[in-house]
Amino acid sequence: MRFNEDNLKAYVVPNSAVKGSTPVLRNLTNIESLDVLLHPEIKTAYDIFWESAKKIPNEPYLGYRPFDKEKKAFMPYEYLKYGEVAKRVTNLGAGLMHIRLLHCNSKEEKELIERRQWSVAIYSNNRPEWMITEFAIVSQSLYSVGLCDTLGESSMEYIINHSEITVVVGILDKTIKVLRSIKKVPNIRAVVVIESTQDINEKLRASKPLGDSVLSIGDLRKISKDLGVDLYTIDEVEAIGNASGIKDFPPKPDDIYTILYTSGTTGNPKGVVLTHTNYTVSARSYGKRMRKNGVTPVMISYLPLPHGYGRMIELVITLEGGILGYSTGDVSKIFEDCQALQPTFFPGVPRLLTRLYDQFTAATVNAPGIKGIIARKAFSEKLENMKNGKGYFHSIWDNLIFNKTRSFISNRLNLIMSGSAPLSAEVADFLRIALCTEISEAYGSTETSATGTMQIMDDTSIGHVGPPNFGMEIKLRDVPEMNYLVTDEPKPRGEVCIRGKAIFREYLKDKENTENSLIGDGWFATGDIGRMNEDGTISIIDRKKSIFKISQGEYVAPEKIEIILMRHPLVMQAFVHGFSDKSYIIGIIVPDPTTFVPWAANILDTETKLTGNAEKDSGTFESLCKNKNIVAKYLEEISEFSRKSGLVGFEILKKIYLEHIPFDIEGNGLLTPTFKLKRGDAIKAYKEIVENMYASP
Known part of the structure; x- marks a missing residue:
């Protein structure tokens, strides 16, 4: 294969091709090394948070929409400032340490707790307390394990036991699930409920999840105590931490930051062990793209935080001193939340973007009569302009048609990043026109800290996921059993292999899968089949292993x-x-x-x-x-x-x-x-x- 030197979007490492593998590709900024140039002083997730908290303590950070019980409606966004969150992070981190020390049974166990690097589970929907808890865990050199329901109840129990979790922080209905399974998860010593005492009492009375005998937090504490587990509210743990005198215990770059569980082909989910270095390199690799044209990034948070994509992108927004606005939880109303928040950045998945495409095309280019004729002319003219490098806006057609579709998400929107599965070309092009914004496809996995490749800024070509991201290397290797070879004409095909400091450490307690995936010299074999294009971009065309993703990004x-x-x-x-x-x-x-x-x-x-x-x-x-x-x-x-x-x-x-x-x-x-x-x-x-x-x- 010959690369197109006039339109090369990646650096081809000289003399890097060996038998059975393509040449190695790097980002154009990484010719000499794989160092990520943006924010070189940031080494840990602790650094990410405190860099912004110290610089801009009075700026808004975590947004939420209060629910008005009388009006039965969600109200406009309210925000916690970086400085407010910082106080809660420090107090909650100290409080988690304190309550864990209250539940140790020996001198040896106390010493292990004080050495840190033990796990705390977060079992919650997306909300400000998720990230407050995340950074509180980090502040004591502990690490988080996100729990979610999509892997099933038995998997929840497996994950708690496999990662040796002793403390769970979660919303009420999730902590009740843990208490119901307590005989199967005997290591749990304490649960921390995110809601306030008043909210807990109201929910227990309204839905009676544990029957007529449990109608208040006092009743719930008694049941928990009988099960050998202490129950706290998050406010109580913060107060305990504030009075404890326990100081921050910042992590080192090679310490574990989080363990993310990904569903395996068969059997139990695999625990992907990721360090602070892994995730800070990933966050830094995306950071430049979030602050487009110098605008402070504002993002709607709805992607599940126990998954790699959602977690990484929230770190990026924090690193850039941006605003995270949490959705109200109903995915069908996500765009109502967007209209209230007015984000600059929308992290998309193909299923949701395709739903938008269907809705917009029905109202515009596929509309009957003169309306459809005008919309098709408008789309054609804007598409030609965009492909010729004239941008995403058109004064006439936008005022007439596309400002309406753009406002369906946000009038401030300047970037949509699509990840987790391929986005069809016609959807990408149409939404670029209808939303007047850049849409960039990215590719990564849980094991790569959600980084790998990303289309370069304002690249409107289609059918690929871009060149290697900052700090990453890509190559393909032969998969003869599927007839994918790097000698294929006109373009090499094979298994995508990725190398860089974002690559995970190991699968927890799983030497066999670790050795099968980390194939030597720092390379991770993804199991995805790619095609290497003449311009140095990669197209994902198949899956080596039987596990696959569907359009909403779920693994099957x-x-x-x-x-x-x-x-x-x-x-x-x-x-x-x-x-x-x-x-x-x-x-x-x-x-x-x-x-x-x-x-x-x-x-x-x-x-x-x-x-x-x-x-x-x-x-x-x-x-x-x-x-x-x-x-x-x-x-x-x-x-x-x-x-x-x-x-x-x-x-x-x-x-x-x-x-x-x-x-x-x-x-x-x-x-x-x-x-x-x-x-x-x-x-x-x-x-x-x-x-x-x-x-x-």
Whole structure:
């Protein structure tokens, strides 16, 4: 492959190509070294927060919308200033140390606690207290572990035990979940409830989550005490910390900052151990982009903070002295929150951006009559201007059409970053025009501290995720089993490998997966398949491992779902599939004929009795698999089973195809000699069927 020297967006390291690998690419600012030039004095997350807190103590930082109970509506944003947050961070950090020391059983345990570097869980929705708790944990050289519900209750218990958590800080309903599981998480010594005493009492009386006998915080404390766990409110812990005399205990760069759990292909989630160096390098690599044109960044916070993308971007805003406005929690109303906040920066995921695209195109370029004709002309003219480097604004067409679409998010918007899954080209281009703003695709993973590549500023080309970000190196390596080779013409293809100081330390207590992923000399093998383009950008085209993302950024582990489905007596074999630009997953299911045929026949008999219409069906296995009514009832049956088995929404099949020919070793060749599904072959075999399933309404 020859690079286009006239349009090269990356630095190609000389003589770096070896057999089976492409040349190494770097950011254009990293020719001599991988040092990130922005904020070189920042070494830890502690530095990130205190740099801004000391410089701008009277500036707004964490925003929230109070709920007016009389009006039954959320009010305008109110803000905690950097200085206010700093006091709470110091007091809460000291308080967490103090209450943990109250619950040690030996001199040895006390010494371990005082050495720091132990974990505290945060189990909450996005709100100011999340980041207050995060930086409080950091202030004592402890590290956070974010808990979330998408991995399931059993995974919550696994994570608490695996990371040896003894203290949980969370909102009321989440801490109640922990208390209900306390026999399975015996290391928990204390829980800290984020809400105030008044809010806790009101919620307990309104919803009675623990029955009629628990209607106040006093009742809840008694239950907790009986379980061997002390319960505090966050205000109480801050007051304890203020009186304790415990000083900040700043972390070192190589100390653990956080452990993020990512769902594995099968089995339990993996704990990704990330240091302060990892995350500060990542935050610094993005920092320059957030303060566009010298404007203080303002960001809406809605992305889950136990995930890498959401966590990293909040550190970036803090580093840049910006404002974080927390959403009210209803994703369907996220743009109402944006209109109230007026952010300059919106961290997007393809599913949400595609929803915007559908809404805007229906009202503009796809509108009937003269309105659609004018909108299409406006879009075409603005698109040509943008591609010719004339920017995102047009005085006539914006006043006539696009200021309305822009104001749907924010009149101050200057950057949307799309991550977690690929964004389609037509969506990216249309939203750049409709929102009058830069849209930049980025690529990273939990293991890379959410950095890796990012499109360069105001790059309006499509179909790629940019060159290496600041401080990162990229190369591809052969994946012969999938026929992806670095010698492919016209462009090299292979597994994306990333190197830099943002790469994680290890998978917690998992030497095998650590060694499989950290392949030597600092390189992390991502499992993603990329294409290296002539301009030094990377395009993500496939996934080496079976785990994949769907458009909202959630990881789907198909084997996990298949195993659960095959527990159902009506299911013999299952193949689950999906795409990163689709919002749901589908399945190819081979029913068990011994149970399926009588079950299906009974449904047809029942329908005949109810409607008086005898549906013509030969009753054979093949004909029943093709019967639309049977397929619909079958989908209902396995969907309910999936929910009862603990699968969450995005893991439940939305469409199915019932296959009457079983997967086998010799006939269709879809099984290995050990009867495992050959996923790559199944994808090829059912390509047309899968495409038709997604194309159908």
